[in-house]
Amino acid sequence: MCGISGVIGVAATERATGILNVINGAIAHRGPDDCGSWVTPGIALGQRRLSIIDLSCAGHQPMHSADGNLVLVFNGEIYNYRELRQELYDYPYQTQTDTEVILAAWQKWGTACVHRFNGMFAFAIHDKARNEVYLFRDRLGIKPLYYYQSGEVVLFCSEVRGLLASGLLPRKLNKAALADYLRYQTVHAPETMVLGVLMLLPGHYMHIKDGGATIAGYWAPETNYSRRSEGKSYTEIKQEVYTLLQRAVERRLVADVPFGAFLSGGIDSSAIVGLMSRVASQRVKTFSVTFEEEAFSEARYAAAVAKKFNTDHTEIRLTPDNFLELIPAALQAMDHPSGDGPNTYVVSKVTKEAGITMALSGLGGDELFAGYDVFNRMAALQQYRWVARLPLAVRRAAGFTIRKLKPSVASTKISELLNLSSWDLSGAYPITRQFYTDEFLQQLTGRTSLEENRVQQLVRESNNRQVQHGVNMPLLSQVSVAEITSYMQNTLLRDTDQMSMAHALEVRVPFLDYELVEYVLGVPDSYKYPTSPKKLLTDALGDLLPMDIINRPKMGFILPWQNWLRQELYTFAEQRLNSLGKRGILVPQEVQQLWQRFLAGDPAVTWARVWYLVVLENWLEAHGIEA
Structure with a gap:
């Protein structure tokens, strides 16, 4: 886990070195263990290292291939690197790192090697002989990669602040992205809040050669979801889900540093801890942030899980005032604005202070296994879609009455839904996540029109890919994709990265193992319809979790x-x-x-x-x- 950076297209090596050093310095918090750079006319690559695998100086980056032709900077982890290393046995390895396995894989398979990687990653690789650079980002967008292009100059970095520090781009607000933020408390990739700064999309790569840059995709959930569950019984599907999740957890326990897990006492984090306890070679360390006030605390649930799995449990008790004191530091650590970051900052801070360098998280369980209310709502809307065919005047009158009788966020969204011409996913889903109506945002901004709704655009793009490839995903899987590509990737994962890396803490997310994601997206709705909390997941886990954990009320991180x-x-x-x-x-x-x-x-x-x-x-x- 690290931070990477690069300056492409600046011919003067002294100038490129100066720019790179400034960018690298701005992300020093991401990698306190080592710092490296490599500069040649037109290309400068930099890295800050947080040592997780092979802690020796042999893991220094930028790393060169054995023949000296390839230069690599890499942020993340390749969890199946040991299997790949056995397959690539004829490469003259000098380290025990997953970084070197990327170089070996690239030499044998070129860009196709990315299809063999199971992990979270953002990396840049320079081929000297071909005089080209490739930037890659993992399938599900766990690791970020930002870039700025002006003419033939391309800058890239793991954080926006690094690009801003370069001095090569204007510190101007991206006004076109403002509506996106006002709607969803984030800006969806590829745009950012800074004019000219873009984010490489998940499952995409950039090819830089001869002063030009092209971007292409290599993975999308709609074109890669698995058909393995077709024709299988529920018992068989449950077993396969369990096996895939257990394997995902096992892969993420490879580390040469102290590790643990976040434990809230909810289904997702408890499942991860339970599986860790079954496959780990040592007693699992778990961490919970709890509060004295019963209304805010999940302590008793986390304690019950810790006791069941005999974990080495650390309960970090905070008062709301303690949390309040940390808010200024959390805001200072924020690389890109988000309304939902301080919680992750606090959890990461106390976990790192407890001596942990890597932690597993239950992030992604809700999105994959229909854990949010939005899954119920979308299913219900399909059942009552005849309502959308009623005369518009009738529906508008009903919506107006509901808002007047009981003004609330919920009644406002019901009114918005009643104004739609149909309740298909691209029309209805964006409303469920939107903070304010477009009508109100036009008043707030003083504008007569707003940019196209980015979440609506993402859902339409997903629909188009299904049509182009002749596939039709189950409804709940379509909602999962909408959740993954909007809220999860652009809020949850971005917050997790920027707030955990502010403390040099690596967070791994087993639920986002791409093999598990591909499989679950192909499971029919009838096997995961949310009649009970995350039915498919809890059924697959069998007796792993106590029933009071499965049936407990969903709390989240509640504060005053x-x-x-x-x-x-x-x-x-x-x-x-x-x-x-x-x-x-x-x-x-x-x-x-x-x-x-x-x-x-x-x-x-x-x-x-x-x-x-x-x-x-x-x-x-x-x-x-x-x-």
């Missing part, structure tokens, strides 16, 4: 944000909202009215719908981004 914004964070929030209103990108009166509605307890303006605006302004100020 409503109170904080009205009290301890009041001045901080108000100052930033005032500043945001003066930038010329939002209507000041609308921002203030929104703030006052929240303070007055308007149920349609929850804390999250104010906080993400505070975060946006704080990030713009911290990084000197101008409108």
Whole structure:
């Protein structure tokens, strides 16, 4: 796990070296164990290393192939590197790293080697003989890779802050991405909040040669989901799910540093810990952040799981005030604005301070096994899609009445759904994740129209790929893909990376093993319909988890944000909202009215719908981004 960077197209080596050093310095927190660079006319590659596998200096990067032709910088882990190493036995290895296996695989298979990698990764590889550079990002977007292109110059880095530090790009707000952020508290790849800075899409690569750059995809869930479950019984499917998940966990236990697992006491993290306890060669270390206040704490669930699996459990007790004190540092660590990052920052901080360098997480379980309410809602909408065929005037009147009788976020979304001409996934799903209606956002921005809804675009692109390849995924699998390509990749995974790497902590996510993902996406809806919490997953696990864990209420990370914004964070929030209103990108009166509605307890303006605006302004100020 590391941070990588590069400067392509700057001929003067002294200048390229200077730029690279500045970029590398900006991401030093990602790799405190080592720093490396390699520069030749037109190409400069850099890396910050967090040592996880082969802790010796032999793992130094940039790493060169045995024949000296290839130069590689790599961020992530290739979990099946040992199997690949046995297959590539004739390569003259000098290290025990997975990094060197990438070089060996590239020499034998070229770009096709990526199809053989099981892992999370972002890497750049330079072929001297061909004078070309390739940038690759893993299938599911676990590891980030940002780039900026101006003419023949291409900069890339694991974080936006590194590119900003280069001094080669204007610190300008990407106004076209603002609507995306206002809708979904994030900006969906490939766009970012900085004008000109883009994010390489998951499952894609960039080829740089002769002053030009082209981008292509090599994997997408719709074209790679497995048909292995077709015609099989539920018993057989459960067994295969269990085997794939156990193998995913086992692969992610390969490390030469102390490791553990996040344990909330929910189904996903408990499943990971349970499987770890079955395959690990040592007692599993688990970590839970708990609170004295019963309303916020999941301590008893986590303690029960830890006891069942005899883990070496560390319960880190925080008061909400302790958490509150960490918020400024969490905001400072934020590489790209998000309304949902401080939680991950705190968990990562206390885990790292407990002596852990790598931790497993249950992230991805909800998206893959229909754990969110949105799966129920989308299934229900299909059953009642006849409602969308009623006269528009009738539906609008019904929506207006619902909003008036019971104003809330839920009633607003029901009203939006009733205004749709149909309840297909591309129309209905984006509304379920949207913070505010487009009608309100037009008032907030003072604009008569907004950019196309990016989540709607992602769902349509997914539908188009299915049509082009003559496939038709099950409905719940389509919702899974929508969740994975929108909320999970662009909020959860981005937050996990930037907040864990702020503490040089590697987080591994077994639920996102691509073989498991491909298999579960092909399972029929009838076997995973959410009649009970994550039915297919819990059935596949058998008696691994106690029933009180399976049937417990879903909590998430609950904290008294409503109170904080009205009290301890009041001045901080108000100052930033005032500043945001003066930038010329939002209507000041609308921002203030929104703030006052929240303070007055308007149920349609929850804390999250104010906080993400505070975060946006704080990030713009911290990084000197101008409108």
